[in-house]
Amino acid sequence: MTASDVERLARAGLSRLAEPGDETAWALVQVLGAVGALELIRSNRPAPRKLSFAVARQLAGLGEGPSSERPGAEGLLSDELAYHPELAGFMPHLGRGLQRWRPRVPDLNPERDLATVARFGGRLVIPGDDEWPERLRDLGPTEPLALWVRGAPSLSDAVRESVALVGSRHASAYGRALAADWAYGLVDRGYCVVSGGAYGIDAQAHVGALNVGESAGVPTVSFLAGGIDRFYPGGNTSLFDQILENGLIVAEAAPGCSPRKFRFLLRNRLIAASSRATVVIEAGWRSGALNTAHQAAELMRPVGAVPGSVFAATSAGCHRLLREACAICVTDISELVELAGPLTVTAPAAPAMLPFEAAAERRASDALLPADARLLDALPVRQYVDVTALQKSAGMSLTEVRSGLSRLELAELAARAGTGWRRTTRR
Amino acid sequence: MTASDVERLARAGLSRLAEPGDETAWALVQVLGAVGALELIRSNRPAPRKLSFAVARQLAGLGEGPSSERPGAEGLLSDELAYHPELAGFMPHLGRGLQRWRPRVPDLNPERDLATVARFGGRLVIPGDDEWPERLRDLGPTEPLALWVRGAPSLSDAVRESVALVGSRHASAYGRALAADWAYGLVDRGYCVVSGGAYGIDAQAHVGALNVGESAGVPTVSFLAGGIDRFYPGGNTSLFDQILENGLIVAEAAPGCSPRKFRFLLRNRLIAASSRATVVIEAGWRSGALNTAHQAAELMRPVGAVPGSVFAATSAGCHRLLREACAICVTDISELVELAGPLTVTAPAAPAMLPFEAAAERRASDALLPADARLLDALPVRQYVDVTALQKSAGMSLTEVRSGLSRLELAELAARAGTGWRRTTRR
Numbered sequence: 001m002t003a004s005d006v007e008r009l010a011r012a013g014l015s016r017l018a019e020p021g022d023e024t025a026w027a028l029v030q031v032l033g034a035v036g037a038l039e040l041i042r043s044n045r046p047a048p049r050k051l052s053f054a055v056a057r058q059l060a061g062l063g064e065g066p067s068s069e070r071p072g073a074e075g076l077l078s079d080e081l082a083y084h085p086e087l088a089g090f091m092p093h094l095g096r097g098l099q100r101w102r103p104r105v106p107d108l109n110p111e112r113d114l115a116t117v118a119r120f121g122g123r124l125v126i127p128g129d130d131e132w133p134e135r136l137r138d139l140g141p142t143e144p145l146a147l148w149v150r151g152a153p154s155l156s157d158a159v160r161e162s163v164a165l166v167g168s169r170h171a172s173a174y175g176r177a178l179a180a181d182w183a184y185g186l187v188d189r190g191y192c193v194v195s196g197g198a199y200g201i202d203a204q205a206h207v208g209a210l211n212v213g214e215s216a217g218v219p220t221v222s223f224l225a226g227g228i229d230r231f232y233p234g235g236n237t238s239l240f241d242q243i244l245e246n247g248l249i250v251a252e253a254a255p256g257c258s259p260r261k262f263r264f265l266l267r268n269r270l271i272a273a274s275s276r277a278t279v280v281i282e283a284g285w286r287s288g289a290l291n292t293a294h295q296a297a298e299l300m301r302p303v304g305a306v307p308g309s310v311f312a313a314t315s316a317g318c319h320r321l322l323r324e325a326c327a328i329c330v331t332d333i334s335e336l337v338e339l340a341g342p343l344t345v346t347a348p349a350a351p352a353m354l355p356f357e358a359a360a361e362r363r364a365s366d367a368l369l370p371a372d373a374r375l376l377d378a379l380p381v382r383q384y385v386d387v388t389a390l391q392k393s394a395g396m397s398l399t400e401v402r403s404g405l406s407r408l409e410l411a412e413l414a415a416r417a418g419t420g421w422r423r424t425t426r427r
Numbered sequence: 428m429t430a431s432d433v434e435r436l437a438r439a440g441l442s443r444l445a446e447p448g449d450e451t452a453w454a455l456v457q458v459l460g461a462v463g464a465l466e467l468i469r470s471n472r473p474a475p476r477k478l479s480f481a482v483a484r485q486l487a488g489l490g491e492g493p494s495s496e497r498p499g500a501e502g503l504l505s506d507e508l509a510y511h512p513e514l515a516g517f518m519p520h521l522g523r524g525l526q527r528w529r530p531r532v533p534d535l536n537p538e539r540d541l542a543t544v545a546r547f548g549g550r551l552v553i554p555g556d557d558e559w560p561e562r563l564r565d566l567g568p569t570e571p572l573a574l575w576v577r578g579a580p581s582l583s584d585a586v587r588e589s590v591a592l593v594g595s596r597h598a599s600a601y602g603r604a605l606a607a608d609w610a611y612g613l614v615d616r617g618y619c620v621v622s623g624g625a626y627g628i629d630a631q632a633h634v635g636a637l638n639v640g641e642s643a644g645v646p647t648v649s650f651l652a653g654g655i656d657r658f659y660p661g662g663n664t665s666l667f668d669q670i671l672e673n674g675l676i677v678a679e680a681a682p683g684c685s686p687r688k689f690r691f692l693l694r695n696r697l698i699a700a701s702s703r704a705t706v707v708i709e710a711g712w713r714s715g716a717l718n719t720a721h722q723a724a725e726l727m728r729p730v731g732a733v734p735g736s737v738f739a740a741t742s743a744g745c746h747r748l749l750r751e752a753c754a755i756c757v758t759d760i761s762e763l764v765e766l767a768g769p770l771t772v773t774a775p776a777a778p779a780m781l782p783f784e785a786a787a788e789r790r791a792s793d794a795l796l797p798a799d800a801r802l803l804d805a806l807p808v809r810q811y812v813d814v815t816a817l818q819k820s821a822g823m824s825l826t827e828v829r830s831g832l833s834r835l836e837l838a839e840l841a842a843r844a845g846t847g848w849r850r851t852t853r854r
């Protein structure tokens with residue numbers, strides 16, 4: 001058994017004992033390593049004060065303490081507590097953590113969990129692995145201890161150019177169509193679509209991504225709230241099977257875990273953290289998708305929200321994000337791509353992007369100087385007027401009128417006949 | 428003739444000679460007063476260098492120069508030009524202004540204009556009048572020299588609590604319904620609706636405001652781009668007649684002036700400047716309503732935009748404002764009122780405002796501590812479980828489970844039978 005295998009086995013065990021996002025477990029692993037952490041939890045020993053202190057330092061964001069390794073450390077601990085009074089609040093955390101984790105020790109069998117997942121063609125990915133996504137480090141103390149992954153591609157490669165498309169389960173036809181269309185458009189341009197596998201917007205995003213077919217990259221990644229051996233919701237089972245053909249299914253919770261409400265919220269942080277940008281297609285006022293958006297915003301990731309009718313309850317959450325200035329308004333695929341930013345590696349056969357402003361219709365009169373626009377305004381279409389009349393009517397000087405008319409003539413916006421001028425019908 | 432009448436007559440004349448928003452005319456009036464300015468324009472004298480300099484100082488935002496009144500001023504002017512090189516660019520402005528204004532002098536007859544407007548029951552309102560709106564001062568050098576007004580109420584009283592509702596002429600049923608509904612809601616709450624009298628959104632806003640009927644305040648004010656004796660567009664003539672019953676019709680352009688394109692843009696600044704807030708209900712990508720919104724934003728007035736379907740061309744301009752972070756997303760009347768701010772004078776019979784968050788449905792479980800929410804999550808609904816099972820399943824310590832259960836029981840979210848616990852079905 002290699003060192004890495006020992007580490008992986010220990011993290012498999014910790015993934016079973018600690019709930020997703022357990023910051024104390026993360027802190028304990030920072031101090032003792034995964035193997036040492038698991039050993040302590042299994043041992044039934046009380047938490048030594050020195051260790052509680054080191055964990056508290058991690059939780060307070062103070063990093064490794066210089067004092068804990070020195071002789072006579074107990075006295076130094078008291079000194080540091082006086083110096084960093086906020087540490088006192090974190091001191092009981094390790095003890096409480098042990099109380100949370102130890103009831104699950106009797107059921108612990110990480111070898112069995114790894115074997116179960118291997119039977120499904122899955123694996124446990126841990127920090128330090130090549131396929132561990134860099135972006136997850138931004139989560140700090142809620143960075144997962146490990147991720148259970150099914151599907152062939154490398155997880156880090158898959159999410160490198162990913163955009164999260166999320167939204168309500170109770171989606172309207174409008175939101176469902178947009179989710180599928182834009183997911184297709186993203187994958188077609190070389191991005192990967194990350195979502196949560198739920199009914200409604202999530203499912204449509206996965207479906208749209210898969211519709212691209214023979215894609216060069218990984219079309220889609222689904223982060224589940226329960227174990228990767230339990231497809232939830234069951235009605236999306238065939239969708240999950242399709243995702244596994246070219247994409248990935250990922251979970252933080254150990255195999256067999258049921259998807260509970262708080263696990264959904266913690267799962268959302270993985271969707272937000274692993275993606276370059278997060279876009280909420282449709283969301284009710286209380287939708288969980290808003291939680292994903294807020295987590296993305298906290299991680300300083302670009303967040304988008306799609307507007308809709310003010311009468312649609314399914315868009316109320318999106319409008320809330322826009323009002324909170326948490327999200328950018330996104331109305332088409334080019335704005336979505338602008339939000340996500342350009343691909344860092346060139347995608348094969350990516351269609352040329354139209355710039356944002358290309359959507360605007362352009363007219364010859366747009367490029368005019370303000371004075372010329374005003375002169376043009378004063379020019380009649382149906383009859384010719386002379387320069388003096390024009391000068392009065394436009395309220396401009398003779399010089400301005402003359403030079404303006406010659407510019408308008410060049411632009412084919414004004415035409416002359418003798419001493420008279422009129423506007424051309426060309427716009 | 429009182430001094431004020433002389434001033435009013437001079438400003439009536441200037442309003443005929445200079446186009447709306449002519450900064451040089453404004454600067455000349457700052458230096459010579461309206462009477463002196465009109466006299467100079469009528470005189471056919473060339474612009475004295477000292478006067479060009481004083482006008483340039485005004486245009487450069489330097490105010491009145493100390494040097495211009497002193498003996499030997501010519502030498503001092505050269506010194507100041509060296510000190511403020513930006514003044515040189517403004518030096519020719521007065522000369523050019525005279526060239527613009529003088530061709531219209533032969534047709535000038537301010538007594539006739541005032542008489543024409545008086546026949547319509549109108550008047551000329553000038554700065555210094557009680558009914559001159561304070562907010563227009565924010566326009567600086569584009570503050571109008573005077574405004575032609577029809578209707579009985581005081582202009583300043585009318586716009587004190589006003590909200591501008593603007594949008595496209597080519598409006599959809601969605602935008603038209605919103606404009607009328609929200610205008611009604613605003614007037615019902617004691618606000619006044621300002622708009623531009625155009626077809627589409629503007630007209631619906633005026634109509635909705637008038638629908639309130641016997642209102643204590645002024646329901647609506649319409650700013651026209653042409654003269655107040657020319658209702659434009661003609662199809663809204665009966666609407667304008669209704670507006671005149673309790674509201675106001677206002678124009679900067681002199682009587683008889685036609686509504687040209689650039690006058691619309693300059694009219695928009697008056698809508699933006701006179702209102703507390705400006706909301707774009709619907710606007711295409713190139714709509715003039717976007718110009719009003721941008722002018723309001725430049726004046727630091729709150730700007731709102733109403734979202735709509737991403738497929739609706741009539742909402743593209745609103746989404747553009749949201750993307751530019753120029754506007755706040757507004758989806759109902761309470762958000763509109765929040766944007767405008769509370770009334771400064773108490774309106775009679777104003778309905779109690781619901782706070783913004785009242786729209787959110789509330790549940791007993793919302794107020795829970797995170798740990799209790801997690802415990803509730805782990806509680807089954809259909810069967811009773813004991814504390815030990817619950818402890819494992821929730822991943823919490825015994826103490827946490829026990830104290831959490833007693834809190835959930837108090838909140839009637841958990842029920843016990845013997846040593847077992849389950850979730851209540853009440854939410």
